[in-house]
Amino acid sequence: MFEPTIIVHGGCGKISPDMKEIAIEGVKTAACRGHTTLTRGGSAVDAVVEAVTTLENNPEFNAGHGSVLNRKGEVEMDACVIDGQTLASGGVCGLRGCANPIQVARLVMEKTAHCLLTGQGARDFMESQGIHPVADSELITPRGRARLEKVLKSAFPVKEATESQSSGPSALPGCDTVGAVAMDAHGNLATATSTGGIIAKLPGRVGDSPIIGSGGYADSDVGAVSTTGDGESIMKVCLARRVAEYLEKGESIRQAAEHALEFMSNRVGGEAGIIALSRGGEGGKCQVGCHFTSDNMPWAVVSNGKMTWGIDHGQELSSPLEGE
Numbered sequence: 001m002f003e004p005t006i007i008v009h010g011g012c013g014k015i016s017p018d019m020k021e022i023a024i025e026g027v028k029t030a031a032c033r034g035h036t037t038l039t040r041g042g043s044a045v046d047a048v049v050e051a052v053t054t055l056e057n058n059p060e061f062n063a064g065h066g067s068v069l070n071r072k073g074e075v076e077m078d079a080c081v082i083d084g085q086t087l088a089s090g091g092v093c094g095l096r097g098c099a100n101p102i103q104v105a106r107l108v109m110e111k112t113a114h115c116l117l118t119g120q121g122a123r124d125f126m127e128s129q130g131i132h133p134v135a136d137s138e139l140i141t142p143r144g145r146a147r148l149e150k151v152l153k154s155a156f157p158v159k160e161a162t163e164s165q166s167s168g169p170s171a172l173p174g175c176d177t178v179g180a181v182a183m184d185a186h187g188n189l190a191t192a193t194s195t196g197g198i199i200a201k202l203p204g205r206v207g208d209s210p211i212i213g214s215g216g217y218a219d220s221d222v223g224a225v226s227t228t229g230d231g232e233s234i235m236k237v238c239l240a241r242r243v244a245e246y247l248e249k250g251e252s253i254r255q256a257a258e259h260a261l262e263f264m265s266n267r268v269g270g271e272a273g274i275i276a277l278s279r280g281g282e283g284g285k286c287q288v289g290c291h292f293t294s295d296n297m298p299w300a301v302v303s304n305g306k307m308t309w310g311i312d313h314g315q316e317l318s319s320p321l322e323g324e
């Protein structure tokens, strides 16, 4: 048997001091929920979907309720889940009117012969599975509207407005995309990622999050990864798959994540964050870790009766897990 382990992120960017505690509480709660799923016998897929659902329901994060808005003031969401045991994968992109895109992604994986559904097709599929649509007004927060107004007022053409988020989610404080990676008691791995994308994006823009190998990757024999950050850069270098490749070559989680982010930054620029887990390593011990090139990324790990978390570079706090 393996030690059930989960790591969760709440997106990379610059988190204002008043938001840091909120972001940390959010990822800690999600990691705990995912871990409880594991200790009750749930699979790695059950755990990552539970953790990401928790963050989609938290309006402080850019996923589900709280998603950022496109240029027309609408919410279009992307999500993906991958089962590392079988490499089965399900994703949705440009999905509108959905409270929990990650759950639709899971249904795509389990109930269809496809890997990715877009726009209206994804929405029709969601409804065919008995999931009721929600109005945009239920997903949009006052902060979401304010952030869009701020970008639109800057009167940048689309290219600059979206690119300005690379060097400057700084200018747009708040939490971002969410993701989780887990290993269950059988040693199976899974990843899940969910996002509203980037503020003021063109309607129809799809980022890295629902793309296999970019926003996430999982292969139980290698490792599982979820990424966050500049989607256009992440896609160009297939960031999650790149981390897995370095793990296959024997690098540690830390080395693989640093190496992949360095490659991205040198080749195409942009900021990103990575969480990853592998069951390999010395003596078959699970390795788990994260790395980010943005100012902040809230993350939390639960394993072996302990919670570990951080949000700033070099920060790693821990405490015993209170009764699950």
Ligand SMILES: NC(=O)C[C@H](N)C(=O)O
Pocket: 011, 012, 176, 177, 195, 196, 197, 198, 206, 207, 208, 209, 227, 228, 229, 230, 231, 232, 234
């Ligand atoms: N902050 C994020 O992680 C955004 C996401 N990667 C996207 O480009 O859609």
